[in-house]
Amino acid sequence: MTDAEAQTTERALTQDGPPLRLWMIDASAYIFRAYHALPPLTRKSDGLPVGAVQGYCNMLWKLLRDMKGEDGPTHLVAIFDHSEKTFRNTLYDQYKAHRPPPPEDLVPQFALVREATAAFGVHCVELPGYEADDLIATYACKARDAGGEAVIVSSDKDLMQLIGGGVVMWDPMKDRVLAEDAVMEKFGVTPDKMVDLQALIGDSVDNVPGAPGIGPKTAAQLLDEYGDLDTLLARAGEIKQPKRRQTLIDFADQIRLSRELVRLTCDAPAPEAIDDFAVRDPDPATLSAFLELMEFRSLARRVGDGKAPAKEGSAFAPKVMSAPVLTPRYAPTAPAVPVEAQPFDHEAYACIQTLEALDAFLARATEAGVVGFDTETDALSATHAGLCGVSLAIGPNDACYIPLTHEHPPLAGAGGLDFGDTPDTREPLTQLDKPTTLARLKTLLENPAVLKVTQNGKYDLAVMARRGIRVSPIEDTMLISYVLEGGLHGHGMDELSRLHLGHDPIPFKQVAGTGKAQKSFKHVELKPATAYAAEDADVTLRLWQILKPRLAEEGLLNVYETLERGMPAVLADMELAGIRVDPNRLQSLSTEFGMRMAELEAQAHQIAGRPFNIGSPRQIGDILFGELDLPGGKKTASGQWETGAATLETLAPTHALPRVLLDWRQLSKLKGTYTDALIQAADPATDRVHTSYQLAAATTGRLASSDPNLQNIPIRTETGRQIRQAFIAAPGHVLISADYSQIELRLLAHIGDIPELKRAFKAGIDIHTATASEMFGVPVDQMDPETRRRAKAINFGIVYGISAFGLANQLSIDQGEAGAYIKIYFERFPGIRAYMDATRAEVRANGFVSTVFGRKIHIPAIHSKSGAERQFGERAAINAPIQGAAADIIRRAMIRMPGALTDAGLSTRMLLQVHDELVFEAPEAEADRAIAVIKRTMESAAEPAVALTVPLVVEARAAANWDEAH
Structure with a gap:
């Protein structure tokens, strides 16, 4: 028992006020009951599903009204299920394996229900690794042991085992108390035998196996006759009915x-x-702000100031014990002075160096319900960085920094070097004990009633997860900005601060130095460290207060909730997992590439007739266009010959040297970017590489990867495949590669409403063969490879707005013939031309285009004074809704995937996302089951938000390495 719990117990027994009466709301049951009881409802301003939230609020308000009175609760809490795997899955990997995922339109409402609970002044609690029922049981036992009473607001049979000894249940829908007599009436046993009864009858919903063929009546009879389950199983051989007797003997362990x-x-x-x-009582301003945000205006009129009058004749009428505690609130409320107008005061920031100061700040943060949160580390990689400290902000200039592992910089010996022989007489820095502080922070950072506001929070989530803290719930100002203004500007904190707050945050170099003189943040003195770190949390919270309301105002809240908000946690787990590589294989490849590069260099010297620096663009240009006098040479503004890949590709068909140079450059890039870099990047203890994903890098919603970049390894070249072979599964495991098949062409067929393409995709016909048949009149069964290749080039080229010039280069044909192909294409598929014309008109009028899921993609180039830039903007606009929809779909799949795998009882982990592909690591024994879950989740990812008129198809395969799995 913790100190806090012991104090609660002591007060319950000795306080002069009313005895402890704890009411616990089975919040998960409330949510699903609200969802199924009412027809679908969306918020008018942006289409966000809110039916379950509205139903939940009505039920909660009714409860708050009904419980007023002298016999009602002194304490009230809503207990939620946590989405993670529980200890029961360890006991039985098929536990809840058949339970379907929650309806898609319900998923974004879970977080809103928690906000609603807090807005009504009710505390929220959940616990990773345990179900809500376990927390209800734990608190019921604590209340009973303290001499108090517990009322469980639910009618769930799973909780009936707790009834008795001061614990009852109340079914609010029937306004009925459920005590011992109600259990006996319904199941024929007393509450203390409910566990034994349920063990016999099992539960199909939770996939509890039980005893096959034994129902509630039979189970009750058996328990009445034999007393309890252990006695029944020990004497099973005495049972007269043969089938029943054999079942109990054969399935004893299962029971x-x-x-x-x-x-x-x-x-x-x-x-x-x-x-x-x-x-x-709820805080009136907080409750009003939440109901207004949800657009529940009728409910707002009924609720008024939130002080519910007692309902006459209610079954329970508890006396309310008011506590001077502010209600946690998630909805931003307008401060007296707008945050953008309040100057930053670095002197007001607190450096927390005592437990008393820490506890006081954490208490105020809990009361506030919303806190800006940031971490400071000694490295850029979240998977290996040391935690220097944590910063929190409650309001403008009301922020703190909690240093944990700062050190004095090393003492310098002669010449500025640390020889370790100079005595250090400096006073130790005053900092809190790290384990103690993290334990206190964990309570706040995992509190479901306190919203943590981050900026690029994926990094902070990963840092804290390595220290046993699962930060939740969070919102991310970077992602809110990305949803609102993707394509218009960057979304880093400094840029957003200048844009929205008119403030330049303290640059890192100001506190840590630059170049060789730059020091680790752990060596920064505490005063400047506090100013820098606390300002980050302060800026982040201010940005949230400005940006979050715009999501609802601009109809983009649903986009943020369904496509962005869940991604930081998913990616943080993927980055922490990493993917295993074979360092010996990589070293072998690196040596092989180096030898081949030396051969190509010698070959290039021989062709040129003299040695030269093969890595020097200037020397290459002089040889190609000066000495060899090859055609098409162009000089850059600096007077140097252009020798980029496009130039060399143009020259390669007519001369050997450009081809050799291209091959050398390709190997050089692969060696430097991958084989050498991956060896350096791999964790020596695990041989796993941990890439870092950027969520707001591409305007279309596509993810980017860096340190190392794993998204640009060539797929179709032999050398690229060799590198992929070095990505391997852990012993006893396999890698699973799951790839959307031609997703962008499928989306083009849907968005452009192209009947011919739709028919081909629905029939499972090769789309390039079908396109060639439509364009050139060649029957499908007589298609030759060259004609199909040309159709394929056009299919993919059209998606990216290819020109006759570009297609001519790609197919090595003249521009006139390429133009004729494109003309035929548009004649055969007029819907594509109509889509392109409509998209051009949309982007010219609005400056942005939208995906079918509502993501806005701004195209600033469309308003450029340059004709070439405007044409580029048009091509980007044509592609953006297609590529953006593909990115949206895989994000939706990724957000659902961890839950889908857990619900199926699988330990398979998602490791990588590479454009339209997801890579997983699975135990060999569950690979087939994992593939089935992965395919189902990915192929249904668009639903129910968008009902695609073409099927999504995922190709998935398991193998020992990435290349074989792809």
Whole structure:
């Protein structure tokens, strides 16, 4: 028992006020009941699904009204299920394996329901690794042990085992108390035998196996006759009915396992003390702001100031014990002075160096309900960085920095070098004990009633996850900005601060130096470190207060909630997992590439007739266009010959040297970027490479990868395949590659409404063969490879706005013939021309285009004074809704995937995302089941938001390495 829990127990027994009466709302059951009880409802301003939220709010308000009175709760809490795997999955990997995922339009409402709960002044609690029922059981036991009473607001049979000894249930829908007699009436056993009864009958919803063929009546009869489950199983041979007798003998172990699955634990680690749940009225301003944000205007009129009058004749009428605690609020409220007008005061920031100061700040942060959060580390890689400290902000200039591992810079010996022989007489820095501080921070950072506002929070989530803290819930100002203004500017904190706050944050170099003199952040003195770090949290919170309301105002909240908000947690887990590489294989490839490069260099010297620096563009230009006098040479503004890849590709068909140079450059890039870099990037302890994903890099929603970049390894070249072979599974595991097949062409067929392409995709006909047949009149069964190749080039080229000049270069034909092909294409598929014309008109009028999921992609070039830039903008606009929709779909799949795998009882992990491909690591024994779940999740990812008129197809394969799996 923690100190807080012990204090709660002591106060419950000794306080002069009313005895402890704890009411616990089974919030997950409330949510699903609200969802299924009402027809679908969307918010008018942006189409966000809110039906379950509205139903939940109505039910919660009714409860708050009904519980007023002298016999009602002194403490009230809503207990939620946590989405992660629980200890029961360890006992039985098929636990809840058949439970379908929640409806898509319900998923974005889960977080809103938590916000609603907080807005009504009700505390929220959840616990990773445990179900809500376990927390309810734990708190019920604590209340009972403290001499108090517990009321479970639910009608779920799984909770009936807790009834008795001061614990009852209340079904709010029927306004009925469920005590021992109600359990006996319904199931024929007393509550203390409910675990045994459920172990026998099993549960198809949770996939608890039970005893086949034994239902509730039979189970009750058996328990009545034999007393309890252990006695029944020990004496099963005495049962007269042969089938029943044999079932109990054959399935005894399964029945005992079922008992462990249905038994609730009273020993879950309670995340908060019962004292924290003291009943309080909602804060009127907070409640009003939330209801206004949700557009629940009728409910807002009924609720008024949030102080519910007691309902006459209610079954429970508790006396409210008001507590001077502010309601947590998620919706930004307008401060007296706009945050953008409040100057930054670095002197107001606090450096937390005592536990008393820490506890005081954390208490205020909990009361506020929304806190800006940032970490400071000693490295850029979240997977290996040391944590220097944490910063928090509650309001403008109300921020702090909590240093944890700062050190004095090393003492310098002669010549400025640290020889380690100079005595260090400096006073130790005053900092809190790291484990103690992290334990206190964990309570805040995992509190579901406190929103953590981050900027590029994926990094901070990964840093804290390595220290056993799962930060949740979060919002991310970088992603909010990305949804609002993707394509218009960058979304880094400094740029957003200048743009929206008119403030230049302290640059890192100001506190840490630059170049060789730059020091680690852990060596920065505490005062400048506090100013720098606390300002980051302050800026982040101010940006959220400005940007978050715009999502609803501009109809983009649904885009943020369904495509962006869940991504940081998903990617943080992927980055932490990493992917294993074979360093010996990489070293062998690096040596092989180096030898081949030397051969190509010698060959280039021989062709040129003299030695030269093969890595020097200037020397290459002089040889190609000066000495060899090859045609088509152009000089750059600096007077140097242009020798880029496009130039060399043009020259390669007519001369050997450009081809050799291209091959050398390709090998040089592969060696430097991959084989050498991957060896350096791999963790020597695990041989795993941890890439870093950028969520707001591409305007279309595509992810980018860096340090190292794993998204540009060539797929079709032999050398690229050799590199992919070096990515391997852990022992006993396989890699699974799951790739969307021609997703952009499928989306073109849907968005452009192209009947011919739709028919081909629905029939499963090769799309390039079908296109060639439509264009050139060649029957499908007589298609030759060259004609198909030309159709393929046009299919993919059209998506990117290819010109006759570009197609001519790609197919090595003259421009006139290429233009004729494009003309025929548009004649055969007029819907594509119509789509392109409509998209050009849309981007010219609005400056942006949208995906079918609502993402806005701004195209600033469309308003350029340069004709060439405007044409580029048009081509980008044509491609953006297609590529953007593909990016949206894979994001939707990634957000759903961890839950889908967990619900299926699988330990398979998602490791990489490479454009339209996801890579997983799975135990060999579950690979086939994992592939089925992965394909189903990816192929249905667009639903129900968009009903595509062409099927999405995913090709998935398992193998020992990435190349074989692809």
